[in-house]
Amino acid sequence: MSKSREIIAEAREVSKSYDGGRIVVLRDVSLAVRTGELVALWGASGSGKSTLLHLLGGLDAPDRGQLTVCGLNPVDEASRLSLRRHRLGFIFQLHNLIPDLTVEENLRVPALAVGAARAATAARIRELVTEVGMAHRLGHRIQDLSGGERQRTAICRALMNRPQLLLADEPTGSLDETTGSTVFALLKQLAERDGITVVLATHERRFAEACHRIVRVRDGRLEEIST
Protein backbone atom coordinates (compact mmCIF):
# COMPACT_ATOMS: atom_id res chain seq x y z
CA MET A 1 0.00 0.00 0.00
CA SER A 2 1.08 3.51 -0.68
CA LYS A 3 3.12 5.05 2.11
CA SER A 4 1.64 8.43 1.30
CA ARG A 5 -1.62 7.57 3.01
CA GLU A 6 -2.12 8.98 6.44
CA ILE A 7 -1.63 6.99 9.59
CA ILE A 8 -4.93 6.09 11.21
CA ALA A 9 -3.67 4.07 14.16
CA GLU A 10 -0.33 4.21 15.83
CA ALA A 11 1.41 2.65 18.81
CA ARG A 12 4.76 4.04 19.95
CA GLU A 13 6.95 2.11 22.36
CA VAL A 14 3.97 0.50 23.98
CA SER A 15 4.40 -2.02 26.79
CA LYS A 16 1.83 -4.14 28.50
CA SER A 17 2.15 -6.69 31.25
CA TYR A 18 -0.28 -8.45 33.54
CA ASP A 19 -0.18 -9.72 37.07
CA GLY A 20 1.86 -6.78 38.32
CA GLY A 21 4.56 -7.23 35.71
CA ARG A 22 4.95 -11.00 36.03
CA ILE A 23 3.40 -11.68 32.63
CA VAL A 24 5.02 -9.36 30.09
CA VAL A 25 2.99 -9.47 26.88
CA LEU A 26 4.25 -6.52 24.83
CA ARG A 27 7.67 -4.86 25.19
CA ASP A 28 8.09 -1.40 23.70
CA VAL A 29 6.28 -2.26 20.50
CA SER A 30 5.59 0.28 17.75
CA LEU A 31 3.13 -0.02 14.92
CA ALA A 32 1.66 2.34 12.35
CA VAL A 33 -1.42 1.45 10.34
CA ARG A 34 -2.39 3.55 7.33
CA THR A 35 -5.86 4.31 6.06
CA GLY A 36 -7.31 1.56 3.90
CA GLU A 37 -4.75 -1.03 4.88
CA LEU A 38 -5.56 -4.63 5.70
CA VAL A 39 -2.96 -5.56 8.30
CA ALA A 40 -2.54 -9.02 9.79
CA LEU A 41 -1.32 -9.41 13.35
CA TRP A 42 -0.01 -12.93 13.06
CA GLY A 43 1.27 -15.03 15.90
CA ALA A 44 0.87 -18.09 18.04
CA SER A 45 -1.74 -18.41 20.71
CA GLY A 46 -0.84 -16.31 23.72
CA SER A 47 1.58 -14.12 21.77
CA GLY A 48 -0.36 -10.93 22.55
CA LYS A 49 -2.48 -10.26 19.45
CA SER A 50 -5.67 -9.67 21.37
CA THR A 51 -3.82 -7.56 23.89
CA LEU A 52 -2.58 -5.24 21.15
CA LEU A 53 -6.03 -4.95 19.60
CA HIS A 54 -7.56 -4.18 23.00
CA LEU A 55 -5.00 -1.42 23.52
CA LEU A 56 -5.73 0.09 20.11
CA GLY A 57 -9.47 -0.09 20.76
CA GLY A 58 -9.27 1.46 24.21
CA LEU A 59 -10.55 -1.65 25.93
CA ASP A 60 -7.42 -1.73 28.03
CA ALA A 61 -4.63 0.74 28.89
CA PRO A 62 -0.89 0.24 28.28
CA ASP A 63 1.70 0.36 31.07
CA ARG A 64 3.90 2.67 29.02
CA GLY A 65 3.93 4.22 25.58
CA GLN A 66 1.72 6.33 23.33
CA LEU A 67 -1.35 5.37 21.36
CA THR A 68 -3.13 7.44 18.75
CA VAL A 69 -6.21 6.12 16.97
CA CYS A 70 -8.13 8.30 14.52
CA GLY A 71 -6.38 11.27 16.04
CA LEU A 72 -7.59 10.42 19.55
CA ASN A 73 -5.96 8.90 22.60
CA PRO A 74 -7.84 5.66 23.39
CA VAL A 75 -6.70 5.77 27.01
CA ASP A 76 -8.79 8.87 27.67
CA GLU A 77 -12.33 7.95 28.74
CA ALA A 78 -14.17 10.54 26.63
CA SER A 79 -12.10 9.77 23.52
CA ARG A 80 -12.69 6.10 24.14
CA LEU A 81 -16.45 6.53 24.02
CA SER A 82 -16.23 8.61 20.88
CA LEU A 83 -13.93 6.04 19.24
CA ARG A 84 -16.20 3.14 20.07
CA ARG A 85 -19.30 4.98 18.97
CA HIS A 86 -18.19 6.52 15.71
CA ARG A 87 -14.77 5.43 14.56
CA LEU A 88 -14.09 1.84 15.58
CA GLY A 89 -15.74 -1.47 14.94
CA PHE A 90 -14.87 -4.63 16.87
CA ILE A 91 -15.22 -8.19 15.67
CA PHE A 92 -14.42 -11.10 17.98
CA GLN A 93 -13.70 -14.78 17.53
CA LEU A 94 -16.97 -15.52 19.22
CA HIS A 95 -19.53 -13.27 17.63
CA ASN A 96 -20.57 -11.79 21.01
CA LEU A 97 -24.05 -11.10 19.76
CA ILE A 98 -27.01 -11.21 22.15
CA PRO A 99 -28.33 -14.71 21.48
CA ASP A 100 -32.01 -14.23 22.14
CA LEU A 101 -32.34 -11.07 20.14
CA THR A 102 -32.92 -11.21 16.40
CA VAL A 103 -30.34 -10.17 13.82
CA GLU A 104 -32.14 -6.88 13.38
CA GLU A 105 -32.31 -6.17 17.10
CA ASN A 106 -28.62 -6.93 17.53
CA LEU A 107 -27.78 -4.54 14.73
CA ARG A 108 -29.77 -1.81 16.43
CA VAL A 109 -27.55 -1.89 19.51
CA PRO A 110 -24.78 0.43 18.17
CA ALA A 111 -27.43 2.78 16.75
CA LEU A 112 -29.08 2.84 20.14
CA ALA A 113 -25.79 3.80 21.79
CA VAL A 114 -25.52 6.90 19.63
CA GLY A 115 -29.23 7.65 19.57
CA ALA A 116 -29.54 7.34 15.79
CA ALA A 117 -32.87 8.03 14.11
CA ARG A 118 -35.11 5.02 13.58
CA ALA A 119 -35.53 5.39 9.84
CA ALA A 120 -31.83 5.92 9.22
CA THR A 121 -31.05 2.88 11.36
CA ALA A 122 -33.50 0.71 9.49
CA ALA A 123 -32.03 1.81 6.15
CA ARG A 124 -28.48 1.16 7.32
CA ILE A 125 -29.41 -2.30 8.60
CA ARG A 126 -31.05 -3.21 5.29
CA GLU A 127 -28.05 -1.98 3.37
CA LEU A 128 -25.60 -4.00 5.46
CA VAL A 129 -27.49 -7.27 5.60
CA THR A 130 -28.08 -7.15 1.87
CA GLU A 131 -24.37 -6.63 1.39
CA VAL A 132 -23.43 -9.74 3.41
CA GLY A 133 -26.33 -11.83 2.11
CA MET A 134 -28.25 -11.92 5.38
CA ALA A 135 -31.36 -9.99 4.37
CA HIS A 136 -33.55 -13.08 4.58
CA ARG A 137 -32.42 -13.72 8.19
CA LEU A 138 -33.25 -10.30 9.69
CA GLY A 139 -36.03 -11.58 11.91
CA HIS A 140 -34.22 -14.69 13.10
CA ARG A 141 -32.67 -15.08 16.51
CA ILE A 142 -28.92 -15.40 16.76
CA GLN A 143 -29.23 -18.79 18.44
CA ASP A 144 -30.89 -20.12 15.28
CA LEU A 145 -28.06 -19.02 12.95
CA SER A 146 -25.01 -20.91 11.73
CA GLY A 147 -21.51 -19.86 12.79
CA GLY A 148 -20.81 -18.08 9.51
CA GLU A 149 -24.11 -16.25 9.62
CA ARG A 150 -23.42 -15.13 13.15
CA GLN A 151 -20.01 -13.80 12.19
CA ARG A 152 -21.46 -11.96 9.20
CA THR A 153 -24.03 -10.42 11.54
CA ALA A 154 -21.22 -9.42 13.90
CA ILE A 155 -19.43 -7.71 11.00
CA CYS A 156 -22.60 -5.80 10.17
CA ARG A 157 -22.91 -4.72 13.77
CA ALA A 158 -19.31 -3.47 13.75
CA LEU A 159 -20.09 -1.46 10.60
CA MET A 160 -23.37 0.06 11.79
CA ASN A 161 -22.01 3.48 12.71
CA ARG A 162 -19.69 3.66 9.66
CA PRO A 163 -16.33 3.22 11.40
CA GLN A 164 -13.01 4.06 9.78
CA LEU A 165 -11.18 1.24 11.48
CA LEU A 166 -12.15 -2.38 12.09
CA LEU A 167 -10.37 -4.36 14.78
CA ALA A 168 -10.98 -8.04 14.09
CA ASP A 169 -9.79 -10.56 16.67
CA GLU A 170 -9.63 -14.05 15.08
CA PRO A 171 -12.94 -13.57 13.27
CA THR A 172 -12.43 -16.85 11.43
CA GLY A 173 -11.16 -18.74 14.46
CA SER A 174 -14.30 -20.68 15.17
CA LEU A 175 -15.40 -21.22 11.58
CA ASP A 176 -14.73 -24.09 9.16
CA GLU A 177 -12.40 -23.52 6.24
CA THR A 178 -14.93 -22.43 3.64
CA THR A 179 -16.96 -20.26 5.94
CA GLY A 180 -13.76 -18.72 7.28
CA SER A 181 -12.70 -17.86 3.75
CA THR A 182 -16.03 -16.18 3.04
CA VAL A 183 -15.76 -14.04 6.14
CA PHE A 184 -12.16 -13.14 5.35
CA ALA A 185 -13.10 -12.21 1.77
CA LEU A 186 -15.74 -9.91 3.19
CA LEU A 187 -13.19 -8.10 5.36
CA LYS A 188 -10.79 -7.80 2.46
CA GLN A 189 -13.50 -6.29 0.34
CA LEU A 190 -14.28 -3.75 3.06
CA ALA A 191 -10.66 -2.64 2.99
CA GLU A 192 -10.14 -2.63 -0.75
CA ARG A 193 -13.48 -1.44 -1.99
CA ASP A 194 -14.74 0.72 0.87
CA GLY A 195 -11.44 2.02 2.18
CA ILE A 196 -12.08 0.81 5.71
CA THR A 197 -8.86 0.04 7.55
CA VAL A 198 -8.80 -3.46 8.98
CA VAL A 199 -6.44 -4.83 11.62
CA LEU A 200 -6.88 -8.57 11.76
CA ALA A 201 -5.47 -10.80 14.48
CA THR A 202 -5.05 -14.34 13.22
CA HIS A 203 -2.87 -17.37 13.68
CA GLU A 204 -3.79 -18.79 10.30
CA ARG A 205 -1.04 -18.30 7.80
CA ARG A 206 -3.29 -18.38 4.74
CA PHE A 207 -5.28 -15.38 5.92
CA ALA A 208 -2.20 -13.49 7.04
CA GLU A 209 -0.66 -13.97 3.61
CA ALA A 210 -3.74 -12.63 1.89
CA CYS A 211 -3.44 -9.34 3.77
CA HIS A 212 -1.54 -6.28 2.58
CA ARG A 213 0.92 -6.51 5.41
CA ILE A 214 1.85 -9.06 8.01
CA VAL A 215 3.03 -8.01 11.43
CA ARG A 216 4.33 -10.99 13.34
CA VAL A 217 3.74 -10.96 17.09
CA ARG A 218 6.35 -13.01 18.95
CA ASP A 219 8.03 -12.82 22.34
CA GLY A 220 6.45 -9.49 23.10
CA ARG A 221 7.83 -7.86 19.95
CA LEU A 222 6.44 -6.97 16.53
CA GLU A 223 8.24 -7.95 13.38
CA GLU A 224 7.26 -6.86 9.86
CA ILE A 225 7.16 -9.70 7.34
CA SER A 226 7.06 -8.79 3.69
CA THR A 227 4.43 -10.53 1.60
Place this chain on the structure above:
Amino acid sequence: MHIFSLIFTNLRRHRWRALIGMAGIAFGVAAMLTILAIVTGAIGMFQRILASDSHYLVFERNVSDLFFSSVTREQVDAIRARPEVAAAHPVLFGIVSAPDHPVITCFGIEASDPRLAKAEWRAGKVADFGARPDEIFLGARAAEFLGAHAGQTIAVGRGTFRVGGVFKTENGFEDGGVFLPLKAAQDFFHRGDAASVVTVQLRDERRGVEFKGALEAAQPGVIALENREFNSTYNSFKILNFTAWAVGVCAFCLGGLGVANTMLLSVFTRIREIAVLRVCGFSGRQVAGLIFGEAAAIAAVGVVVGFTLGFVLLAVLERVPQFQGYVQASLQPLVLVGIVATAFVTAAGGAIYPARFASRIQPAEALRYE
Protein backbone atom coordinates in the same frame (compact mmCIF):
# COMPACT_ATOMS: atom_id res chain seq x y z
CA MET B 1 -37.90 2.74 22.30
CA HIS B 2 -35.59 -0.02 21.37
CA ILE B 3 -33.96 0.13 24.76
CA PHE B 4 -37.26 -1.34 25.99
CA SER B 5 -36.67 -4.36 23.83
CA LEU B 6 -33.30 -4.88 25.52
CA ILE B 7 -34.97 -4.50 28.91
CA PHE B 8 -37.85 -6.73 27.98
CA THR B 9 -35.60 -9.41 26.50
CA ASN B 10 -33.61 -9.61 29.65
CA LEU B 11 -36.65 -9.88 31.86
CA ARG B 12 -38.08 -12.56 29.63
CA ARG B 13 -34.79 -14.44 29.68
CA HIS B 14 -34.83 -14.61 33.45
CA ARG B 15 -38.53 -14.98 33.90
CA TRP B 16 -38.51 -16.58 37.33
CA ARG B 17 -35.97 -14.23 38.70
CA ALA B 18 -37.91 -11.23 37.42
CA LEU B 19 -41.06 -12.74 38.86
CA ILE B 20 -39.51 -13.01 42.30
CA GLY B 21 -38.42 -9.37 42.21
CA MET B 22 -41.86 -8.43 41.02
CA ALA B 23 -43.54 -10.48 43.76
CA GLY B 24 -41.52 -8.58 46.39
CA ILE B 25 -42.87 -5.28 45.11
CA ALA B 26 -46.37 -6.72 44.69
CA PHE B 27 -46.48 -7.91 48.30
CA GLY B 28 -45.20 -4.52 49.45
CA VAL B 29 -47.95 -2.78 47.51
CA ALA B 30 -50.62 -5.19 48.71
CA ALA B 31 -49.48 -4.93 52.34
CA MET B 32 -49.36 -1.17 52.26
CA LEU B 33 -52.70 -0.95 50.53
CA THR B 34 -54.39 -3.24 53.05
CA ILE B 35 -52.85 -1.61 56.10
CA LEU B 36 -53.62 1.89 54.90
CA ALA B 37 -57.13 0.93 53.91
CA ILE B 38 -57.80 -0.54 57.34
CA VAL B 39 -56.24 2.36 59.20
CA THR B 40 -57.85 5.07 57.11
CA GLY B 41 -61.06 3.09 57.33
CA ALA B 42 -60.83 3.04 61.11
CA ILE B 43 -59.88 6.70 61.27
CA GLY B 44 -62.65 7.56 58.85
CA MET B 45 -65.16 5.78 60.99
CA PHE B 46 -64.05 7.56 64.10
CA GLN B 47 -64.23 10.83 62.24
CA ARG B 48 -67.75 10.07 61.14
CA ILE B 49 -68.79 9.29 64.71
CA LEU B 50 -67.56 12.73 65.61
CA ALA B 51 -68.80 14.49 62.56
CA SER B 52 -72.37 13.17 62.22
CA ASP B 53 -73.87 16.28 60.63
CA SER B 54 -71.77 18.66 62.71
CA HIS B 55 -69.38 21.41 61.71
CA TYR B 56 -67.31 21.82 64.83
CA LEU B 57 -66.00 19.58 67.52
CA VAL B 58 -65.54 20.99 71.02
CA PHE B 59 -63.40 19.22 73.59
CA GLU B 60 -61.12 19.90 76.53
CA ARG B 61 -58.03 21.88 75.72
CA ASN B 62 -54.66 20.11 75.96
CA VAL B 63 -55.77 16.49 76.23
CA SER B 64 -53.85 13.79 74.38
CA ASP B 65 -56.82 11.61 73.64
CA LEU B 66 -60.53 12.27 73.41
CA PHE B 67 -61.22 9.52 75.95
CA PHE B 68 -59.62 11.79 78.57
CA SER B 69 -61.48 14.92 77.57
CA SER B 70 -64.13 16.41 79.83
CA VAL B 71 -66.68 19.01 78.81
CA THR B 72 -69.05 19.81 81.69
CA ARG B 73 -72.82 20.19 81.59
CA GLU B 74 -72.40 23.88 82.25
CA GLN B 75 -70.09 24.23 79.26
CA VAL B 76 -72.47 22.28 77.05
CA ASP B 77 -75.31 24.58 78.06
CA ALA B 78 -73.15 27.62 77.35
CA ILE B 79 -72.38 26.28 73.88
CA ARG B 80 -76.06 25.67 73.22
CA ALA B 81 -76.89 29.18 74.33
CA ARG B 82 -74.62 30.76 71.74
CA PRO B 83 -76.47 32.50 68.93
CA GLU B 84 -74.36 30.85 66.18
CA VAL B 85 -75.25 27.35 67.35
CA ALA B 86 -78.13 25.43 65.80
CA ALA B 87 -77.60 22.21 67.75
CA ALA B 88 -75.00 20.70 70.06
CA HIS B 89 -74.74 17.06 71.07
CA PRO B 90 -72.54 15.84 73.91
CA VAL B 91 -71.01 12.37 73.57
CA LEU B 92 -69.22 10.48 76.33
CA PHE B 93 -66.82 7.73 75.25
CA GLY B 94 -66.00 4.83 77.51
CA ILE B 95 -64.72 1.30 77.31
CA VAL B 96 -66.72 -1.52 78.83
CA SER B 97 -66.11 -5.23 78.90
CA ALA B 98 -68.38 -8.21 78.66
CA PRO B 99 -67.55 -11.90 79.18
CA ASP B 100 -65.18 -12.90 76.29
CA HIS B 101 -65.21 -9.34 74.97
CA PRO B 102 -62.75 -7.23 76.96
CA VAL B 103 -62.98 -4.07 74.86
CA ILE B 104 -66.30 -2.65 73.74
CA THR B 105 -66.74 1.01 73.04
CA CYS B 106 -69.59 2.55 74.94
CA PHE B 107 -71.27 5.73 73.76
CA GLY B 108 -73.16 7.91 76.16
CA ILE B 109 -75.56 10.07 74.15
CA GLU B 110 -78.76 12.00 74.64
CA ALA B 111 -82.06 10.70 73.34
CA SER B 112 -82.23 13.64 70.96
CA ASP B 113 -78.97 12.65 69.28
CA PRO B 114 -79.52 12.49 65.51
CA ARG B 115 -77.65 9.20 65.12
CA LEU B 116 -80.45 7.38 66.93
CA ALA B 117 -83.02 8.70 64.52
CA LYS B 118 -80.85 7.90 61.53
CA ALA B 119 -80.17 4.30 62.60
CA GLU B 120 -82.08 1.35 61.24
CA TRP B 121 -83.79 -0.12 64.28
CA ARG B 122 -83.83 -3.91 64.37
CA ALA B 123 -85.60 -4.07 67.73
CA GLY B 124 -87.18 -1.35 69.79
CA LYS B 125 -87.56 2.25 68.63
CA VAL B 126 -85.99 5.66 69.10
CA ALA B 127 -88.54 6.67 71.70
CA ASP B 128 -87.41 3.78 73.96
CA PHE B 129 -83.93 5.28 74.35
CA GLY B 130 -83.57 6.45 77.94
CA ALA B 131 -87.26 5.83 78.64
CA ARG B 132 -86.58 3.13 81.24
CA PRO B 133 -83.71 2.84 83.70
CA ASP B 134 -81.00 0.16 83.40
CA GLU B 135 -81.48 -0.32 79.71
CA ILE B 136 -78.67 -0.61 77.22
CA PHE B 137 -78.89 -0.37 73.44
CA LEU B 138 -76.69 -2.37 71.12
CA GLY B 139 -75.19 -1.81 67.73
CA ALA B 140 -76.24 -4.64 65.42
CA ARG B 141 -72.75 -6.16 65.27
CA ALA B 142 -72.33 -5.89 69.05
CA ALA B 143 -75.64 -7.68 69.47
CA GLU B 144 -74.36 -10.38 67.16
CA PHE B 145 -71.05 -11.01 68.91
CA LEU B 146 -72.59 -10.72 72.37
CA GLY B 147 -75.30 -13.13 71.27
CA ALA B 148 -77.88 -10.80 72.77
CA HIS B 149 -81.34 -9.79 71.67
CA ALA B 150 -83.88 -7.23 72.86
CA GLY B 151 -85.45 -7.92 76.21
CA GLN B 152 -82.59 -10.08 77.42
CA THR B 153 -80.49 -9.10 80.44
CA ILE B 154 -76.75 -8.96 79.90
CA ALA B 155 -73.71 -8.30 82.07
CA VAL B 156 -71.68 -5.32 81.02
CA GLY B 157 -68.79 -4.22 83.21
CA ARG B 158 -69.91 -4.17 86.83
CA GLY B 159 -73.58 -3.88 85.97
CA THR B 160 -76.39 -5.81 84.39
CA PHE B 161 -78.61 -4.20 81.81
CA ARG B 162 -81.72 -5.09 79.93
CA VAL B 163 -81.28 -4.79 76.19
CA GLY B 164 -83.70 -2.02 75.25
CA GLY B 165 -83.12 -2.14 71.50
CA VAL B 166 -80.80 -3.07 68.69
CA PHE B 167 -80.04 -0.82 65.75
CA LYS B 168 -77.85 -0.93 62.71
CA THR B 169 -75.66 2.04 61.84
CA GLU B 170 -73.42 2.44 58.85
CA ASN B 171 -70.49 3.16 61.06
CA GLY B 172 -68.46 0.08 62.04
CA PHE B 173 -67.37 1.51 65.38
CA GLU B 174 -70.86 2.41 66.39
CA ASP B 175 -72.24 -0.81 65.08
CA GLY B 176 -69.80 -2.72 67.27
CA GLY B 177 -70.49 -0.53 70.30
CA VAL B 178 -73.07 -0.23 73.01
CA PHE B 179 -75.13 2.86 73.83
CA LEU B 180 -76.28 4.28 77.14
CA PRO B 181 -78.24 7.41 77.84
CA LEU B 182 -75.72 10.14 78.64
CA LYS B 183 -76.73 10.36 82.30
CA ALA B 184 -76.45 6.61 82.82
CA ALA B 185 -73.07 6.56 81.09
CA GLN B 186 -71.78 9.40 83.28
CA ASP B 187 -72.79 7.45 86.39
CA PHE B 188 -71.37 4.23 85.06
CA PHE B 189 -67.97 5.77 84.30
CA HIS B 190 -67.99 8.13 87.34
CA ARG B 191 -67.66 11.15 85.11
CA GLY B 192 -70.00 13.45 87.00
CA ASP B 193 -71.81 15.58 84.45
CA ALA B 194 -69.03 15.52 81.85
CA ALA B 195 -69.09 14.51 78.21
CA SER B 196 -66.00 13.73 76.14
CA VAL B 197 -66.85 15.89 73.19
CA VAL B 198 -69.62 18.08 71.93
CA THR B 199 -70.47 18.04 68.27
CA VAL B 200 -71.73 21.40 67.15
CA GLN B 201 -73.90 22.29 64.22
CA LEU B 202 -73.90 25.95 63.26
CA ARG B 203 -76.74 27.98 61.86
CA ASP B 204 -74.39 29.39 59.31
CA GLU B 205 -71.32 27.39 58.52
CA ARG B 206 -69.52 30.45 57.17
CA ARG B 207 -69.50 32.02 60.61
CA GLY B 208 -67.35 29.26 62.04
CA VAL B 209 -64.31 31.37 62.79
CA GLU B 210 -66.42 33.84 64.70
CA PHE B 211 -67.98 31.02 66.73
CA LYS B 212 -64.61 29.50 67.51
CA GLY B 213 -63.11 32.83 68.63
CA ALA B 214 -66.07 33.77 70.80
CA LEU B 215 -66.39 30.34 72.38
CA GLU B 216 -62.73 29.96 73.22
CA ALA B 217 -62.67 33.49 74.70
CA ALA B 218 -65.66 32.75 76.89
CA GLN B 219 -64.56 29.19 77.80
CA PRO B 220 -60.78 29.07 78.00
CA GLY B 221 -60.92 25.40 79.08
CA VAL B 222 -62.20 24.10 75.74
CA ILE B 223 -61.06 24.11 72.19
CA ALA B 224 -63.24 24.16 69.09
CA LEU B 225 -61.91 22.63 65.93
CA GLU B 226 -63.42 22.38 62.54
CA ASN B 227 -63.78 18.71 61.61
CA ARG B 228 -61.10 18.98 58.96
CA GLU B 229 -58.76 20.74 61.36
CA PHE B 230 -59.37 18.17 64.05
CA ASN B 231 -58.59 15.30 61.71
CA SER B 232 -55.23 16.71 60.80
CA THR B 233 -54.15 17.64 64.33
CA TYR B 234 -55.51 14.78 66.41
CA ASN B 235 -52.52 12.88 67.74
CA SER B 236 -54.01 9.42 67.73
CA PHE B 237 -54.81 9.72 64.04
CA LYS B 238 -51.29 10.89 63.35
CA ILE B 239 -49.79 7.97 65.24
CA LEU B 240 -52.04 5.49 63.48
CA ASN B 241 -51.26 6.95 60.10
CA PHE B 242 -47.55 7.05 60.79
CA THR B 243 -47.59 3.45 61.97
CA ALA B 244 -49.41 2.37 58.85
CA TRP B 245 -46.89 4.07 56.59
CA ALA B 246 -43.97 2.76 58.63
CA VAL B 247 -45.19 -0.83 58.43
CA GLY B 248 -45.89 -0.36 54.75
CA VAL B 249 -42.46 1.04 54.05
CA CYS B 250 -40.89 -1.87 55.91
CA ALA B 251 -42.83 -4.25 53.72
CA PHE B 252 -41.45 -2.35 50.78
CA CYS B 253 -37.89 -2.53 52.02
CA LEU B 254 -38.17 -6.30 51.72
CA GLY B 255 -39.48 -5.76 48.20
CA GLY B 256 -36.52 -3.49 47.50
CA LEU B 257 -34.13 -6.21 48.65
CA GLY B 258 -35.89 -8.60 46.30
CA VAL B 259 -35.32 -6.22 43.43
CA ALA B 260 -31.68 -5.73 44.45
CA ASN B 261 -31.20 -9.46 44.46
CA THR B 262 -32.91 -9.94 41.11
CA MET B 263 -30.94 -7.15 39.49
CA LEU B 264 -27.62 -8.27 40.93
CA LEU B 265 -28.10 -11.78 39.57
CA SER B 266 -29.21 -10.31 36.30
CA VAL B 267 -26.01 -8.24 36.09
CA PHE B 268 -23.70 -11.05 37.22
CA THR B 269 -24.98 -13.44 34.58
CA ARG B 270 -24.67 -10.82 31.87
CA ILE B 271 -21.21 -9.43 32.45
CA ARG B 272 -20.06 -10.43 29.00
CA GLU B 273 -23.12 -9.01 27.31
CA ILE B 274 -22.72 -5.72 29.15
CA ALA B 275 -19.07 -5.65 28.06
CA VAL B 276 -20.24 -6.03 24.47
CA LEU B 277 -22.68 -3.17 24.90
CA ARG B 278 -19.76 -1.04 26.10
CA VAL B 279 -17.72 -2.07 23.08
CA CYS B 280 -20.66 -1.11 20.85
CA GLY B 281 -20.59 2.41 22.29
CA PHE B 282 -22.80 2.29 25.37
CA SER B 283 -21.58 4.66 28.06
CA GLY B 284 -21.47 3.60 31.70
CA ARG B 285 -24.48 5.79 32.23
CA GLN B 286 -26.45 4.10 29.47
CA VAL B 287 -25.69 0.71 30.99
CA ALA B 288 -26.85 1.97 34.38
CA GLY B 289 -30.00 3.29 32.69
CA LEU B 290 -30.66 -0.15 31.33
CA ILE B 291 -30.50 -1.66 34.82
CA PHE B 292 -32.71 1.03 36.30
CA GLY B 293 -35.10 0.52 33.41
CA GLU B 294 -35.33 -3.15 34.24
CA ALA B 295 -35.98 -2.40 37.89
CA ALA B 296 -38.67 0.10 36.89
CA ALA B 297 -40.31 -2.49 34.65
CA ILE B 298 -40.32 -4.97 37.53
CA ALA B 299 -41.78 -2.31 39.80
CA ALA B 300 -44.47 -1.42 37.26
CA VAL B 301 -45.68 -5.00 36.97
CA GLY B 302 -45.35 -5.39 40.74
CA VAL B 303 -47.54 -2.35 41.32
CA VAL B 304 -50.27 -3.65 39.03
CA VAL B 305 -50.22 -7.12 40.58
CA GLY B 306 -49.97 -5.65 44.08
CA PHE B 307 -53.00 -3.41 43.61
CA THR B 308 -54.99 -6.29 42.20
CA LEU B 309 -53.97 -8.51 45.10
CA GLY B 310 -54.60 -5.76 47.65
CA PHE B 311 -58.04 -4.84 46.40
CA VAL B 312 -59.10 -8.48 46.19
CA LEU B 313 -57.91 -8.95 49.78
CA LEU B 314 -59.80 -5.84 50.88
CA ALA B 315 -62.94 -6.98 49.10
CA VAL B 316 -62.67 -10.27 50.98
CA LEU B 317 -62.02 -8.52 54.30
CA GLU B 318 -65.01 -6.30 53.76
CA ARG B 319 -67.17 -9.40 53.67
CA VAL B 320 -65.77 -10.84 56.90
CA PRO B 321 -68.34 -9.96 59.61
CA GLN B 322 -65.67 -9.08 62.20
CA PHE B 323 -64.25 -6.43 59.91
CA GLN B 324 -67.53 -5.03 58.78
CA GLY B 325 -67.35 -1.30 58.51
CA TYR B 326 -63.70 -1.25 59.55
CA VAL B 327 -62.25 -1.54 56.09
CA GLN B 328 -62.49 1.30 53.67
CA ALA B 329 -61.52 -0.09 50.30
CA SER B 330 -61.54 3.27 48.58
CA LEU B 331 -58.37 5.16 49.35
CA GLN B 332 -57.63 8.76 48.55
CA PRO B 333 -55.87 9.25 45.21
CA LEU B 334 -52.94 10.84 47.02
CA VAL B 335 -52.41 7.70 49.10
CA LEU B 336 -52.46 5.58 45.96
CA VAL B 337 -49.92 7.90 44.37
CA GLY B 338 -47.83 7.58 47.53
CA ILE B 339 -47.88 3.78 47.30
CA VAL B 340 -46.88 3.84 43.63
CA ALA B 341 -44.09 6.32 44.34
CA THR B 342 -42.81 4.20 47.24
CA ALA B 343 -42.78 1.14 44.97
CA PHE B 344 -40.69 2.89 42.32
CA VAL B 345 -38.37 4.49 44.84
CA THR B 346 -37.65 1.14 46.53
CA ALA B 347 -37.12 -0.57 43.19
CA ALA B 348 -34.73 2.18 42.13
CA GLY B 349 -32.99 1.93 45.51
CA GLY B 350 -32.54 -1.78 44.98
CA ALA B 351 -31.06 -1.15 41.55
CA ILE B 352 -28.40 1.33 42.67
CA TYR B 353 -25.68 -1.14 43.51
CA PRO B 354 -26.33 -3.46 40.54
CA ALA B 355 -26.34 -0.45 38.21
CA ARG B 356 -23.07 0.84 39.64
CA PHE B 357 -21.53 -2.58 39.30
CA ALA B 358 -22.75 -2.91 35.71
CA SER B 359 -21.54 0.51 34.67
CA ARG B 360 -18.05 -0.31 35.93
CA ILE B 361 -17.59 -3.55 34.05
CA GLN B 362 -14.32 -3.42 32.11
CA PRO B 363 -14.84 -4.83 28.62
CA ALA B 364 -11.33 -6.23 28.15
CA GLU B 365 -11.50 -8.21 31.39
CA ALA B 366 -15.03 -9.42 30.80
CA LEU B 367 -14.43 -10.54 27.21
CA ARG B 368 -11.41 -12.69 28.09
CA TYR B 369 -13.57 -15.32 29.74
CA GLU B 370 -15.82 -17.58 27.77
